[in-house]
Amino acid sequence: MTEVASHRVREDETAVRVVPLADDDYIAAGGHPPHVHDFHQFLYAPVGRIVVAAQGHEHELSASVALWIPAGVWHSARFDGDSLVVTESFDADRFALPHTGAATLNVTDAQRRLLLARMRATQAPQDDARVFAALRAGHPATLPLPQPTSPAAATVARELARTPSDARTAVQWAADLYTSSTSLRRAFRAETGMAFSEWRTRLRLNHSLELLAQGQLVGAVAARVGFVSANGYILAFRRYFGQTPGAFVRDATPDASRTAG
Incomplete structure (x- = not known):
């Protein structure tokens, strides 16, 4: 779903420019350039593959591994050409994450069904406390574990x-x-x-x-x-x-x- 937010784009080591952009406009053909949100973002790829770079680490996302990006964390992303990207955003003032850095989540069947249902919905509510709780489920330190498909x-x-x-x-x-x-x-x-x-x-x-x-x-x-x-x-x-x-x-x-x- 399309989200509108202020993205701070780093121009050099000392200056930061604030540019309001829609996420759909901000996504280049191959991904996102370095940027930061003032909201928490949940990023998921039910189809294809996303590689997100944040805080010196690269996180590979797939149909079974998603990523929480807390507000204020600089990140960039690369997408496969056939990737489908699903995002959920949550107000950082209303919702608290148990970690301050980007953290992967091994997506359960229930979480996947929830995300796909919201993607298909024409007017899925934003900042939904029930959705936030469902997507936070699971131990925050779990290792990424992509699932085989054959x-x-x-x-x-x-x-x-x-x-x-x-x-x-x-x-x-x-x-x-x-x-x-x-x-x-x-x-x-x-x-x-x-x-x-x-x-x-x-x-x-x-x-x-x-x-x-x-x-x-x-x-x-x-x-x-x-x-x-x-x-x-x-x-x-x-x-x-x-x-x-x-x-x-x-x-x-x-x-x-x-x-x-």
């Missing part, structure tokens, strides 16, 4: 989402689904941008965040999401989140018990 890979992804501790290898999954392991691995690489092993590690780590938030011990969390040892889980967690699970819990909840490990 039948075999999508089946594996669905089953692992239900049981992340499932220890079957790509070879074993392929045998169970009557396909080749090469085809399965190739599908994960082509459709998610990552190898099957990395995709599964990210899924397990994402699942572990909610368990940590519930106060479960690191050893128990590691076992529940499929890591062979607590040490292996801690090493993987540090690699992706930059700190140990215990430090992560303490940062999220300053009064958290030191039993988190």
